[in-house]
Amino acid sequence: MDISTQELRDEAHRVIGAFAPPRTTGTSGWGQGDDRVSVVAERSEGEAEELAALQRYRAHLVAHDLAWVDGPAEHGGRGLSAEHAEALREVESGYTLPDDSYLRFSVSTLCPTLLTHGTPEQRESLLPQLRSAELVACQLYSEPGAGSDLAGLSTQAVRDGDDWLLTGQKVWSSGAHFSDIGLCIARTNPDVPKHAGLTTFLVDLGSPGVEVRPIRQLTGGASFDEVFLTEVRVPDSARVGDVDGGWSVVVTSLLHERSAIGREVGVDEALVDRLVELARHLADAPDGVPLPLDARTRDDLADVVVRAWAARLTTARYLETDGTPGPELALAKLLTTDLLARMSDVAADLLGAAHVADTGDWGTYAWSELTLGLPGLRVGGGTDEILKNAVGERVLHLPKDAR
Secondary structure, X not given: OOOOHHHHHHHHXXXXXXXXXXXXXXXXXXXXXXXXXXXOOOOOOOHHHHHHHHHHHHHHHHHOOOOOOOXXXXXXXXXXXXHHHHHHHHHHOOEOOOOHHHHHHHHHHHHHHHHHHOOHHHHHHHHHHHHHOOOOEEEEOOOOOOOOOHHHOOOEEEEEOOEEEEEEEEOOOOOHHHOOEEEEEEEOOOOOOHHHHEEEEEEEOOOXXXXXXXXXXXXXXXXXXXXXXXXXXXXXXXXXXXXXXHHHHHHHHHHHHHHHHHHOHHHHHHHHHHHHHHHHHHOEOOOOOEOXXXXXXXXXXXXXXHHHHHHHHHHHHHOOOOOXXXXXXXXXXXXXXXXXXXXXXXXXHHHHHHHOOOOOOOOOOOHHHHHHHHHHHHHOOOOHHHHHHHHHHHHOOOOOOOO
16 A cells, blocks of 8 residues: 555654654753764673664564565565655654664665575565564675775685585674674685676574684774684575676675665764764853854864765765665765764864863763774775775776776
């Protein structure tokens, strides 16, 4: 049944409002609640509880037919438009919900990738479980020796009857330590050009031969992992796409990943309010009367606001069309990291020594987590340099670098 986006918003408010309270906004909350400003889930403590809460929320959405409003009906979706999906996200932003970054790859990347490249059996069995969070997935792409040249990977997949044996090492795999499966790319043919001899597989991370080691980060969290594969047996039915055709699967998944990161610029806009609150808090006179912000601070804050709006509107324009996102979504990710870097710089300038030494004042030293997490964000989803190359070559059609 076709419904308008407003009707879906009304329905979503009823359903989500029955699960969670509305999100509080404004400056009246200064000094209250959690003051973290990180944009990635990096908590080592309470992670299992957060993921369990998110799974309960996803089950609630499934029960009310809101888990995949723009997905095909034959795979558990609602069959509505991308505008309906955006309307749902807008409603969700107004409620205090569990952190959905735990499912970013499962829901926003792997599901649409399987729609394009998965077998009918894979789509039928996996898509409902991924959307409901019964199954959590991660990405097994990057390797220590490949750097930004993903096609230069060395993980091998050798055919053994109806199975494959995978051996190699992956790194920077977000959420592998709490995931059930991983989408892994491996070399199946070493005798052809490097992009042409790769194949992708869905690896059960509970299989013998899989070892996951969390990587402690500058922030103190451990959201990334190393994953070691030692002759891990994977059935051919878990292969995604054609043998030696894995590069097209990877390209599809990376486009969807950058699309997901671009959509989350709105989350970063919420941090703009926190930054403005910080400036006002630091400008308060001892008697509690706010002082006017100086001209440079006003200019810095205005610059952040303009960048946030530009990022949101530019990304929205790129996401207007249905189907697989195009290479221009690399710009959405670049805009996101640029915005966050600018916010980090402004916060550091406002705080001075309090940015690196905890004075105990709420909402101040917490900004250091954003600063320390930025290098990882600049790498995830493609480094800034690689994305700029993609924009130059595939969007602006400039001459390619010599390979």
